[in-house]
Amino acid sequence: MVQATKMDPFTLEIVKDSLLATGDEMFIALAKTSMSPIIYEVLDYASGLTDAKGQLLTQGNGVTGFIGMLSFMVKETLEKYGNQGDLHPGDIIIINDPYGGGGSHLSDVGLVMPIFHEGELIAFSANKAHWTEVGGKDPGSFTNDSTDIFQEGLQFPCIKLFDQGDLNEGLVEIIRSNVRFPDLSLGDMWAQVAALKTGEKRVKELCEKYGRDTIQSSINYHLEHGERISRQEIAKLPKGTFKAEDFVDTDGIGNGPFPIQCEVTITEDEFICDFRGSSPQVPGPVNCSYTGLVSAVRTIFLAVTNPTQDVNDGVFRPLKVIVDPKSIMSAERPAPVSNYFETLVGSLDLVWKALAPYLPERLSAGHLLSISSITLSGQHQDTDEPFLIVEPSVGGWGGADGQDGASGQFCVADGETYNVPVEVAETRYGVLVDEYSLRIDGAGAGEYIGGKGVIRSYRALTDGQAATVTFGRHKFYPWGTKGGYEGSPNEFYVEKSNGEIDGPYGVYPRYQLQKNDVIKLRTATGGGYGNPYKRPAEQVAKDVKNEYYTVEEAKKLFGVEVNPDTFDYKELDVRLNA
C-alpha cells in the first residue's frame, strides 16, 4: 500500500538517508562476496545509485579514482538502450569501454541495472570493479608496455549480460575462455550482480513505502543540497587563476617525460580546470581518457571544497573541465590506457600543486603520487599452483600546516584500500617478505615533515617469477611547499641471489626473478611543509631518537645539534633568522 505522506523536509531527509544507506549496503555486499584480493583488500571498486537520467545519487567508494565513472556508464547505457525503449526490468548491462562510458581501463568492469517501479524507470544501480583478469597479453591484464587497446584484454562494449532476467550464457562462455583466472573473474561478476540486485530491491521498497513522487522529490532535494554546499564553499575560496606544471615520467615503452599543465580559475560560482597545452596522447599505456580526467578533477575538487560531504552529481555542477582533444589526459580509441591511473593522479596533482600555497587548511605538500602498482606472477613453492599478486603500494604523504605527513598510506587515487598482510601473502603466494618497514632517507624535511615511504621486499621462492612494476614519480620528486624540502622518488632494486644488485627502476615490465632473488620496492617520502629551521628543536631531537632522521641530518637540515647518546640538543644560529 502506498502511504500518503506529506512532503515535509524531514521525510525528504529520511528518504535521502535511506538512499545513502542503500549505497553503503551495496558496497559492503560486493566486498564480502568477492573472490579477488584486489576487490576485498584493495577495495578497488565503486558502487552506487543514479537517477533515471544517470545523475549520481550516492556512491560507496573504496577508491577515489572511480568518482564520476558510474554516471558515465549509466549515460552510455541510456544512449544505447534507454532512448530506444530497450531497457527492461531484469536487464543488466556490462561495460568497460575506457573512452566513452566508464573511463578507466579494461580491467575495471562495470555493470548497470535499470530499476523500474510499476513499469516506469526510476533509477539505476551500478558498480564497477577491478577484475584480477580480463585477458590480454599479460597476466593480470593491466600492463605497462602495451601499444594499443587490443593487447589489454576483453572489451565489453555496453551489452546485455542479462536480458529481462535471462543470462547471456554465450557471453559467460566467452569470458571463461578468454581470461586466465576465470573463477576469480566470474566470481567477482556474480558478486557484482548480487550487489546490484540489493540496490534494486531497496529502491523498490522505498517506492512502495513512500510513493514515487516522494522519492523523486527527495532525489531532487538531495542533488540540490549537494550543489548548494559546493557553491557556498566555492564562495569562500580565494579567487583568481592558479597555474602548475609537471611531468608524467614515461609511457613505459621508452618515451617521455611528457609535460602536463593546468590552469585553475576560481570565480564566485565556478571552479574551472583547464588542461590545454598538455602533451598529446602517447604511444605507451599511460593515456587517460576524458572521463578518467573528470574523476581526477572531481576528487581534488572535493578535497578543496568539502571533503566530508555526501557525494552526488549536484555537488559537481559548479565544476568545469577543459582539455585539448586527443591529449594524454583525453585519449581516444585505440590508444593504450592500461596504466591510465598514473596520468589521472598526475592531472589531479596539478590542481593540488597550483592551490596548495593558498589553501593550507585543506591541502598538504606533495605525496607519493603514484599508485605504485606491482603485479607478480609465478608458482607457489608448495602447491605448484600459479599465483598472481596485483597490488598498489603505500608511501609517504606531504607535511601540512600544523601536521606532519602520514607515513605508509596509499596514494590519493586509492582510499579505503588495505595492504595485504605479510602472513596472508606468504600463505597464498610463492614469496617470503624479507622486510616491510619505513624508508628512512632524510627527505621531506620541513617545519612539518613529509611522511615516510616504505620498503617492501619480496623474495622469490620459485624460479621463473615475473614482476611488472609501475612506479611513477621516479624522475620527478614529491614537491615541498612554503619552504619545505621535496620528498624522495619511488623506485625498486633487485638483489639477485648471486649478490648482484640491479636498479633503480621506476617502470619495468616482466622483470624475471629466479629463486632467492629479492625485489626491493621503495616508495616515496612525501614533501615537507614550511622551513625546517622552524621545526621545534625538541621535536627534532625526538625524530633523531626515533631514527626518522640522523644526527647529521638534524644538524644540516634542521639546524639542531643532537647528542646521539643522551638526545640532549642545542639549537644552531642558522635557525635564528628563519
Added chain:
Amino acid sequence: MRVATDIGGTFTDLVYVDENGGIEVAKSHTTPPNFEQGVIDVLEKSGIDQTAISTFIHGTTVIINALTERKGAKTGLITTKGFRDILEIARGNRPDLFNIRYKKPSPFIDRFLRKEVNERLNYKGEVLTPLNKEQVKEIIEYFKKEKVEAIAVAYLHSYVNPEHEKETIKLIKELWPEVAVTASYEVTKEWREYERTNTAALNAYVQPAAATYVNKLYNKLAEQNTTSKNFIMQSNGGTTTFGNAKETPINMVESGPVAGIYGSAVLGKMIGEENIIAFDIGGTTAKCSLIEKGEVKVSTDYYIERTDRNAGYPIKTPVVDIVEIGNGGGSIAWIDDAGSLKVGPQSAGAMPGPVAYGQGGTEPTTTDANLLTGRLSAKNFDYDVNLNRVKDAIETKIAKQFDMSTEEAALGIIRIANSNMLNALKLISIRKGHNPQEFTLVAFGGGGSMHAPALAREMGVKKVVIPLASPVFSAWGMLMSDLRHDYINTFIRRVEDLDLNEINNYWNEIENGAIHQFENEGVDKEDVAFNRFADMRYVGQEHTVKVPVPNGAWTAVEINEIVEKFHDLHEQNYTFKLEDTQIEIVNLHVTAFGKVPKPVVNKIHREGTLEDAKIETRSVYFENPNGWVTTDVYQRELLPTGQLVDGPAIIEEKAAVTVIYKGQSLHVDEYGNLIIETGAK
C-alpha cells in the same frame, strides 16, 4: 547472594536478587579516577549484608578509559627482524577518502621503543631462523634503561607456532619479573600480523592499570569482609575471574555494554523468545545486536576509535557484535550548511546536558524534543525544568529555519533521530538477510523504551519487550551470566582435503585446554559446555561466514551437514551460493561456558485496575496524522498484570518512560516486563 555492579559514565549501578527472588536495584555516582570507590558506595547504599555476597560480578570501563585517554603504561614492542614498523604502517587505508589532510592514527608505541630480533618462521610455522636470545637480552636492558613498564612480543606466523614468542617471554620473566609482558599468541591466534601485534600491544599497554584497579577493588571488598567469588564481565558476553582479567585485560574493553545484550538473550529464554533484537539507548549512543535462536553473536572484527573518517585500532579479541551509532537522549539537533536537519553524533552529554536540565545547555537535544512533545513531562527530571527555555531553543534553532511550529520541529527531531536508529537496526537485521517479523525487540537503557515501539512498527517487528529494571538492564544481564572463554584459531584447510583425525584432535585439544582453564577458575568439568563454530568461505574469498558446527567426533556425515549449512548461510547473508566452488575453513571457534547457578526470578501477580495506576492525562504530539492527542499516563509499578493498555499511552517508571502509539497495546507479564504489541503487519 549474587550481586552485579556496572560502572557507567555517570552512575554506577547495582542489581541483586534477594532471598525471595525479588530484584533490587541501587544507583550511586561514578567516582573517577578511583572507580572502585563508586562500587563500594553503591554496595553501601543498597544496604545489603556484604558478608552474605556469594558471587560478585563486575562491569568496568577502566580498560576502555585507559585506552581512549591514553593513560596506559610506557610500553615496548619486540618484533621479527624487518617488521618494527608494523604498527606505524598499519594497513594504509584512509576511510576519509577525499581528505588530503587525513591524520593517520599514531601507534600506541613510539618507534624508539619498537625493537627487532633475528628469528623467522614460514607460513607453516617451520623455523627458518632460530630465535636470537642475546638480542632479546640486549633489548631487555635497553627497555630497563628507558623505564618501560610493559612489553609486547609479536612475531610473524606465531598463530601457527608460538614457540619463539614463548621462549622470549620466558626469558623476559626470568630477567625482569616485575615488568608486565604479553605475547601475541596469548591474546589472539588469528593471522594478520598488524591486527595481532596491535592487540598484543594494547593488552600490554593496559595491563598495569588493570592490575592496579582489580587489586584495589579486591582489597576494598576484603575490607568489607566480603568473601565472595569475584568475576569481571568480558567483551564476549561472559565473565572471567579477577586473576584472568589482570592477565588479559584487553578482553574487557566492552565489559559493560555487552551485558545488556547477553541479558536480552537470558530474558528471551525466560519468556520463550529466542530471536531477539537487543536495543540499548543511552545518553550519547544507541547500540543494537541481533540474537538468533538464543545465540549472542561474537566476532573479532572489533576496533576502537574507528569511524567513517578514521581507521581506528583493531583489537582481535572476541566481542559481541554490536552496531553503535551516535544517537542518544543527549544528541544535539542541528542544521547543516545547506539547511538540512541532523541529529547527533554530537551530544550534550551529562554536563551541561539537554536544555531541559537547566545546567547551561543551549542546544536542543532529542530529550528536549521528547519533553516538548509531551512524551516526557517536567516531573520526570531530577532537575528544575524551565519549559520555556526548551521551547525557545527549539523555536530559534530549528523551527524558525523551516518556518514551522515548535512542536512540528520537535517532532522532526524525533523522526530524524528515529531514522538514524532505524538504519542501525536494519543494518543488523534486514541487511543481513533476517526477517524482522521473526524477531522481538528488547529495549532498555534510559531511552530504549521511549523510541522502541515506534521503531518496531516501522521495521515490521511485532512485539517489543521492556524488561524489568530496563534502565539498569546491563547489570541485570551480568547477574545472569556464566563464565565464558572464546578460543579462535586460524586453521586453513579445504573442506574436501580435510583429515578427519586431524580436525577431531584439534577440536579436542582446544576443548581440553578450555576444561583446564576452567578448572583453574574453580569450575567443574561437568559444568563446562561447548559450542563450536567454523569461519568458512568459498576458496578465493576473503571474508568468512560463521557456521555453527556439531560437537563431538566428526564423520563424513557431519562434513556434509556443515557444507549444506554453509551454502545456506552464504545465501542468506549475501543472496547467492556457489555450489560447485570449493569451500575453505579459516578459523575454528569454540565458545566455552562455565555454567554457574543463576538466581531464580520470581513471578509476580498484581491485582487492581488501570485507573489505580493512572497518574495523569496529558497532551502528546504524535505523527501520522500530526497533532496533539490526549494521552493517559500510568505508573509502571502499579499496573495490574495481564491487563491491556491501549495506545496512545505513556508508562512512567524511575529513569525511563515508555511511549506506545495508537493501534498499539501493552500489558505487564508475570515477570513484570512490559509486553507491547506494535500493530505491525
